[in-house]
Every structure is written in C-alpha cells, then in structure tokens.
Amino acid sequence: MGMFMDLERSGPIPLYFQVSQRIEKAILSGELPAGSRLENEVALGQRLGLSRPTVRRAIQEIVDKGLLVRRRGIGTQVVHGQVTRKVELTSLYDDLTNTHKVPSTHLLTLENRVADAKTAERLSVAEGSPTLYIRRVRLADNVPVAVMENWLPEEFIGIEPSDLVAHGLYQVLRSRGVTMRVARQHIGARKSTNEESALLEIEKNSALLTMDRTAFDNSGRAVEFGQHCYRPDLYSFEVTLVEK
C-alpha cells in the first residue's frame, strides 16, 4: 500500500487528523475501494511511527462519518455504496455555496419583538424579553428556495439589513465572534400558505419541507431559533446515522 504520509509533527494540525484526512481521501478517490480491508491498527501505527491510540482515533473519525466499519476479530473495512457529502452544522448559505449556486436574499422583515412563550422557551430567555426577528426569502441563482424566520436573543439587536443581504445569518454571527456548536433540528412537511406560495413562486397548496432549529454556541447558550420552509423540488436533507 502506498500510504507513505509526510506527517507534519511540529505543525498545529493534530497527527490523528492528518492520518484520518489521508484515509478519507483514499476512500473517496477509490484508492481504497468498497469492501476492502484497512491495514490493522498496530501495523499502521508502526509504519507511521505513531502510537496505537493515535491511529485508533484517526480511524474512529472515519467510522463516525459512516465510511468505515469495524469488527472485532475481523478488521476494518470500507462501507459499500456511493458516498454522499458529509452532513455538518451548516447554514443554507453554505449549502448553496458548496453546490456552486449563487445565493441571494430578499429581506422581508427585520424588527425587534418581545419573546412570546414559545420563543422564550426555545431561546432560554424570559418571556417578554426583547429579541430580534428576521424574515427572509433565500434564493439560489435567483430562484426562491426557502422562506426563513429567525429569532435571536437581545444582544444581536443591531444587526443591519445590509449584513443580511450580503451574507448568510451564520456568517454574520461568526463575524460577531459566535461559534455554533450544537443544533437540534426538527424536520417535517406541510402545505404552503398562499403567501408562501407567492414568495416561493409555486402553486397554491403545494407541499413544503419544514425545519425548525435551535442552535447553541460553544458556551451552551441558545443563540438562534428558526422556523424555515423549503421548496421540496429544490432542497432536501441528507443524514448519515452510525450505530455505536
């Protein structure tokens, strides 16, 4: 096997990450075909001059992505089936950019609102607290894809319309020093309202894909609650599940 890796031992990139990146690349490129066996942990570690826990961690990263399967007494094998893009904590803006479409935004509403019971619960703030309310239509290559409603806690009051037209909401939050860490999503479907049909340029009473999400930053605090609906002919969700 030609996996001679030039490991950067003094750089800031963890060794396990360098190894896992290399393995993932080998799988995605077909160098390690579906069903093939990976070199065992101990041998791989010796060949790379790494301890076994480090090699294990590298392999575990790929297992968690659903590309490898491990069996005790057997070995580690590449999962069959075409590989789809990995699922991450991204925004619609990122998704569209990654698929080489040009995103744009039509800002419908940007105003301060006091939190009702539902919003207060989702954002873990007191009912009646001030929040920032945003309603947008997101477009890809000038075709409307989604109608998005967001509520943000008080500290984000002050976000400008120009920010939201030029960038995605997550970009704006990142530029204010917020790092998203955890998101809890709920995905469903329903019929469109007449207003949504007009905004999304679809027939009345069409089927819509819906997603509610609460996102938390790296301190565990809720920083965004959103209710979104998508044109199902233009957007869907991919999820990879791995049993532990």
Added chain:
Amino acid sequence: MGMFMDLERSGPIPLYFQVSQRIEKAILSGELPAGSRLENEVALGQRLGLSRPTVRRAIQEIVDKGLLVRRRGIGTQVVHGQVTRKVELTSLYDDLTNTHKVPSTHLLTLENRVADAKTAERLSVAEGSPTLYIRRVRLADNVPVAVMENWLPEEFIGIEPSDLVAHGLYQVLRSRGVTMRVARQHIGARKSTNEESALLEIEKNSALLTMDRTAFDNSGRAVEFGQHCYRPDLYSFEVTLVEK
C-alpha cells in the same frame, strides 16, 4: 457533588460507559442543570479511581450527543435548552413502541423482483439480480402513519408475510443475524398520489414527508433500501448536530 458511583470493574460493561451513563442521567434529571459546570477531568478521574483517558472518553460520549460543550481553558458545561430524545439508527417500529403506541402492519405486496438500475445501485448488486420487494402500510394505534417500500438483497428472499405482520422489518433482519451499522438517509417532501391519500386516509394532494434510506450491516454491505412516505401530522424527524 453526590456522584458517588459504584463502578463495576469486573463486569462486561466498559467503565467509560458506566460513567457516561451516570453523567447523562444527572443531566436529564436536572441534577446537573443547564449551564452548570462539570467537575474537571483530572479531578473526576481521581475521585473515581480512573485514568484521565477513560474519563475523557466518558465525557466525549455526552458531548457527541449534544448535551455537553467543552472549551479549552474554561471547562465543560451543560448545554441549555430542553433535551429531546436522542436520535439513533432505529426503525419506525421502534419509534412507535418507544412512544407507547401500538404498531401494526398492513402488508400490501411481498414478491420477488429483479433489480432495476436504481435499486441495483443502491444495494450494490448487479442489475437484474433477484431482490425481495415489500410494500406496507404502517399504523400506530390503528391509524395509518406511513407507506413503506423496501428492497432487500437476494439472501432475504424467504421472509414470510407472517413475520412482517407481527414484527418490524428491522426486527426480522436482526433475528436473522443482521446488525445495522450505518444508514444514509435523504429527507424531503412532495404531494401525495391519490392511492397514497387513500391508504393514509388523508385528503387528496396532501403534503407528505418522504425518506429514502440505504442501510448497511457491520460488514459494510447494503442490506436494505427503502422509499417511505409519512403523514406529516403524525410523524417527523429529529436530528441533533454537533460541530467538531
């Protein structure tokens, strides 16, 4: 803190799992409230008589579930927001049982079919190979919830109608020694056909939630491909995402 744990050091349950279970329970019960800080890794390890890597692994399990957030130099804190049930690689049957509804099945079709191009690709078998085709209506408390189509590879030909009426498909597969390990899902929405409307007892042209899934066993082989549609008023998907 009252986290005196009786660790079973000779039993088959890993120590890190015993610890992570105890921590998760403390969070879900409110013993560790949202925003509170967890005892640091080294101290927790000393108190429990465990090495630091073992304690780290226990904590990491909970972080991966989205209940804890770690920050270098700061500590480990409980994420805010009400905790929803964890997302796992489960079947609709399991979901319904867990919510204390009584599942049942109306078997529409059970027959052998040769794989067309799409099925062959999803199951990683040759086009024209024999496969088992199943079409069912799943009900909860005698209300129809979903119409499910499944294709299984050749070796499962021989599954009996009685198996599918009495148990979920995943139960049947487990009883034949198959362990699901990885699943790749695609979630979307569309309008119902007239036949689906009748089967699900909903209005014509209703919105449906759809899910396509390919599942792989612990050897990485595709064992099931399914196309399902759900009544959106009775079923939806929950997903927790954790940024790494």
Added chain:
DNA sequence: TAGTGGTCTAGACCACACT
C-alpha cells in the same frame, strides 16, 4: 492458535482562557 479490534493505565507536554 494467531490475529484483530475494545478497553484501560499512568504518565507527558502543549494551547488556551482567565486572573
């Protein structure tokens, strides 16, 4: 019996955040 992954130890050094 030989080989594999699963778990665990007892340290070490580093990067980062707060005081």
Added chain:
DNA sequence: GTGTGGTCTAGACCACTAA
C-alpha cells in the same frame, strides 16, 4: 501564573473471529 481541555506515548490485558 494557574487551571482547563487537547494531544500523544508505550505499553497492557481482554474478547472475539477465523483457520
């Protein structure tokens, strides 16, 4: 400076699988 999590080492023993 002090305390935190992030990474890494060099072993050890065990459980499971296959020949």
